[in-house]
Amino acid sequence: MDKLEVYRKEIDAIDDEILKLLNQRMEIVRNVGILKQTSRTAIYRPEREKQILDRLKSANIGLLKPSAIDAIFLEVFAVSRTLEFPEKIAYMGPEGSYTHQVAESRFGAMGNYIGVNSIEAVFHVLQNKEAKYGVVPIENNTEGAVGTTLDCLGKFDSKIVAEIYMDIHHSFATACEDIKDVQVIYSHPQGYNQCRRFLEEHFLLGVEFIPTKSTAEAAKKAHENPKSAAICSHIAAKLYNVPVLFETIEDNLANRTRFIILSDFKNTKGLKNKTSILAKTANKPGGLVEFLQTFQAQNVNLTKIESRPTKERGFQTVFYMDFEGHIDDENVQKVLEENKERYDIKWLGSYICGGE
Numbered sequence: 001m002d003k004l005e006v007y008r009k010e011i012d013a014i015d016d017e018i019l020k021l022l023n024q025r026m027e028i029v030r031n032v033g034i035l036k037q038t039s040r041t042a043i044y045r046p047e048r049e050k051q052i053l054d055r056l057k058s059a060n061i062g063l064l065k066p067s068a069i070d071a072i073f074l075e076v077f078a079v080s081r082t083l084e085f086p087e088k089i090a091y092m093g094p095e096g097s098y099t100h101q102v103a104e105s106r107f108g109a110m111g112n113y114i115g116v117n118s119i120e121a122v123f124h125v126l127q128n129k130e131a132k133y134g135v136v137p138i139e140n141n142t143e144g145a146v147g148t149t150l151d152c153l154g155k156f157d158s159k160i161v162a163e164i165y166m167d168i169h170h171s172f173a174t175a176c177e178d179i180k181d182v183q184v185i186y187s188h189p190q191g192y193n194q195c196r197r198f199l200e201e202h203f204l205l206g207v208e209f210i211p212t213k214s215t216a217e218a219a220k221k222a223h224e225n226p227k228s229a230a231i232c233s234h235i236a237a238k239l240y241n242v243p244v245l246f247e248t249i250e251d252n253l254a255n256r257t258r259f260i261i262l263s264d265f266k267n268t269k270g271l272k273n274k275t276s277i278l279a280k281t282a283n284k285p286g287g288l289v290e291f292l293q294t295f296q297a298q299n300v301n302l303t304k305i306e307s308r309p310t311k312e313r314g315f316q317t318v319f320y321m322d323f324e325g326h327i328d329d330e331n332v333q334k335v336l337e338e339n340k341e342r343y344d345i346k347w348l349g350s351y352i353c354g355g356e
Contacts, residue, residue, distance in 0.1 A: 026079075030084065042161075043084050044081060044161070045267075046261070047267055053069065054271075056073065074105065074106065075108050077108075079110060082108070087131070088132060089114065089131060089132070089135065090113075090115075090121075091113060091114070092115075092122055093117075093213070094214060094220065095115055095216065097115075097216040098137075098215065098216075098257065099259065100113065102164050102166050106164065107133070119136050120148060123152045123155070124156075126158045127158070133261055133262065134261070135261055137260075138150070138258050138259065140190065140256070140258070141256045141257075142194050142251070147308065149260070150278075150320045153348050154278050154308075154318060158262040159262065159263060159265070159348060160261070162260070162351050162352065163258060163351060164260075164261070165354050166256065166257055168194075168255045169248050170231050170248070170249050170250045171232060172195075172198070172245050172249050173219060173229060173243060174222060174228065175226045176229065176245075182229045183208065183227045184229070185210070185229050185231065186221045186229070186230045187212060188211065188215050188217075189211045192211070194250045195251060196251060198246070198251070215230070215232040216240075220240050222242045266327075266349075267349070267350055267351050269329075270326075273325055273351065274303070274350070275350040276350075277347055279319050280316070280317075280318045281319065291343060298334050299331060300323050300324065303322045304322040305322075306321075307320075308320060325350075327350040328350075
């Protein structure tokens with residue numbers, strides 16, 4: 001027996017042991033699922049999964065990198081959740097969108113997904129109990145906040161239960177052999193704006209631009225029109241069989257988008273938490289400053305503040321805020337208690353920091 005065959009037999013034996021242990025894990029998972037359903041506890045617990053991943057990475061002394069441990073065990077978690085209790089996940093876009101990709105990164109390839117055509121539709125699906133979880137973008141480090149998501153957080157009751165940061169890379173996909181033959185460019189407006197330098201360098205700013213609801217829809221339309229191109233993800237181009245002519249065409253190579261997972265439960269505290277709120281402050285000089293000073297007094301670190309119009313009569317503003325801490329932390333409670341009579345505050349969720 002040659003050395004390669006010896007190695008293969010050793011790998012087969014290890015794989016058999018892994019399969020045996022995974023089945024043992026799933027037996028316990030099924031029992032956990034029964035307990036959770038009896039007590040009406042949420043199946044998806046981001047803080048618990050984070051604890052497991054942190055523990056495994058701390059104990060790791062082998063060749064696996066932390067990112068590999070994440071990739072392997074997030075899929076194990078996803079399979080486990082499906083076994084515990086299969087629940088639906090709504091996301092914005094057709095199959096192959098960036099949001100779909102993010103949803104799969106947390107809920108796995110076996111997840112029961114519902115693709116809808118807008119951010120607001122995700123919130124509607126959750127409100128109507130047609131899905132347990134929803135995934136939407138909330139901000140991009142190039143284009144800023146996603147206004148529709150902030151508005152929907154104010155209109156609907158779904159809570160933020162997790163956040164995910166994802167690197168966003170755009171490709172230029174077309175069936176045209178020569179870029180000069182492209183007559184139409186399809187893209188989500190945000191994706192188009194993030195690639196203007198590439199478009200200018202290749203004399204494409206004068207080509208007709210047709211906006212789409214998602215970059216995946218752009219790839220689908222480019223597949224249907226042989227004289228067109230799409231600015232889309234590599235995954236979407238592959239899904240709709242549109243050749244990629246140029247990869248990574250975005251102006252900002254550090255382009256990242258923050259996504260949030262929505263549901264209807266309250267997370268327990270983890271090691272590093274973030275809380276989000278909407279606040280309508282007093283419409284008077286210094287009203288916002290007074291509000292912010294209460295955070296400073298309680299040593300609560302604000303990490304983001306974004307204004308949005310209330311869309312009511314006049315020009316009133318509501319502020320979206322992120323800050324460190326959990327809603328149950330004593331200092332956070334003091335801030336909210338001190339301001340609840342003076343300001344209109346809506347708690348949007350407390351969750352594990354996703355890491356930027």
